Amino acid sequence: MISTGGSGLVVWAPAFFDEEVGQQVHGARILGGRVNAPEVLRPSYFSFTHAAAFGRDRVVLAGSALRSGTRRAAVTFGTTTVSPLLGRTRSLPGAARSSLAVALAGNRRGAVAIVYSTCPDRRCAIRELSLVERSPGAAFGRPVRLGRAKQAFGAISQGVAVDVNARGDTLAVWEHDGNLRSRLRTAAGRARRVERLGRGRQSDISAALGDDRAALVAWGPQRFSVQRNGGPFAAFACFRPPGQRFGPAQLLERRADARSIDGTGVRATITARHASVAHMADHNARFAIRSRDVTAAGFGPAQTLSSPGEDARLIDVAALDSGEQVAIWKTGANVAGQPGALVAATRAPAAAAYGSPETIDPNVPLSASDVALNPATGQAWATWSDERSILVSVRSPI
Secondary structure, X not given: OEEEOOOOEEEEOOXXXXXXXXXXXXXXXXXXXXXXXXXXXXXXXXXXXXXXXXXXXXXXXXXXXXXXXXXXXXXXXXXXXOOOOEOOOEEOOOOOOOOEEEEEEEOOOOOEEEEEEEOOOXXXXXXXXXXXXXXXXXXXXXXXXXXXXXXXXXXXXXXOEEEEOOOOOEEEEEEEOOEEEXXXXXXXXXXXXXXXXXXXXXXXXXXXXXXXXXXXXXXXXXXXXXXXXXXXXXXXXEEXXXXXXXXXXXXXXXXXXXXXXXXXXXXXXXXXXXXXXXXXXXXXXXXXXXXXXXXXXXXXXXXXXXXXXXXXXXXXXXXXXXXXXXXXXXEOOOOOOOOEEEEEEEEOOOOOOOOOOEEEEEEEOOOOEEEEEOOOOOOEEEEEEOOOXXXXXXXXXX
16 A cells, blocks of 8 residues: 655555554655655554645554554554654544544644544444544544444445545545435534435445535445456446535446456545546446546536546546646556556646646556645655555656
């Protein structure tokens, strides 16, 4: 796993690790377009599943830590300006046995929101999803329960998304018994009622919350469920204008058999200028990457980002509040173990569409990758791994 924060810290860890020990987490700072020497970051018995930048130079890692023989959802904070990069590991409020952080977000003012899954009973016959929030400079507040279900596969999926806008409002989206649900909590702590968005099972969910409380949610099948079941692949999205409820779910793409999917199905972003969703799409029996802008009037026409004739897999999309966007994907990686090219496209704040694709590396293995934008400089950082090293490409401001 690799995560690149907009504050300038790249963190990575192996996909497989000793459950009793945790992960050998490493990190390196990106300063002035150069990557400093890596440092070992691992707190004791900690394994991270999510990382996010918040504040001006802070980073937060969320996952789980071994406590009294069981794993509990935990978090550790760090900074990109001084060593050591990470502080002590602490359990999240209300996190019971066998709990794990499943979604994480932070904003530039220092607010952080985490959703975790936990077992409230000794037999772990029930799973709960809870949301905890941290205001700038404060401790985490009391958890807010989002959902509760018997421990059946898919009853409460780990396909969960959360986002925090600049005001400190939080939007959480999760799957419960095949239905996607969302809940908004204002910065003042007021919880709005739960909204049902549509159907989705074993979903990969992406959520974005604007400063005016406009919201965009997109979802598609998780990678493992498609590879195991052989499809079909279908991507949906729904939009909520400021001060209104979510509109009906919009079908973005449908493919009868997506057995070869290896990537992220959807990514939603909201900036001061655009609300848009990037998604994988069917194109001449291959996957293409497309993006659509969304307004209160509806979903706009799709722009195909990837080159014609290439089989592409979406990795991620990063965006700044000021309007800059960057999307990265891999091409040619349609067979397990086959390398492909790492490609990106950028969009300036005032641009009506993304620019032409740019090849970052023509020969990248099927490995972890990530992308981030630096809010201070507008630089884009793409990070990926090969068999021996972590690689970073720094692009000039968009």
